[in-house]
Amino acid sequence: xxxxxxxxxxxxxxxxxxxxxxxxxxLSIGDYLARxxxxxxxxxxxxxxxxxxxxxxEHQDVFDEAETAQQAPSGSRAA
Numbered sequence: 512x513x514x515x516x517x518x519x520x521x522x523x524x525x526x527x528x529x530x531x532x533x534x535x536x537x538l539s540i541g542d543y544l545a546r547x548x549x550x551x552x553x554x555x556x557x558x559x560x561x562x563x564x565x566x567x568x569e570h571q572d573v574f575d576e577a578e579t580a581q582q583a584p585s586g587s588r589a590a
Contacts, residue, residue, distance in 0.1 A: 514541070 521529075533543035550556045567574070 529540060529543065533540050536543060538546070547556075
C-alpha cells in the first residue's frame with residue numbers, strides 16, 4: 512500500500528513519549544501512529560478502556576484492600 516506523509520506539531524513531551532513507546536513496541540513512529548489511529552477508528556481503543564473500567568469497578572475492593580495492606584506499618588498486622 513502506498514504511504515502518505517503527514518505533518519503534525521505536538522509538545523516536546525508528547526513527541527518523546529511517542530518515540531519511546533514506538534521503540535518499546537519495535538515500531539517506527541509512523542507505524543505506531545498508524546496503529547493508534549486504526550485502533551481508535553475501529554473502536555478497539557474504546558472497548559479496551561471500557562473493559563478496563565469494568566474490571567476496576569468489579570474488583571475495586573481487592574485493590575483497596577491491597578493498598579491498605581501496603582500502607583500499614585510492618586508489625587501492625589495481627590497474627
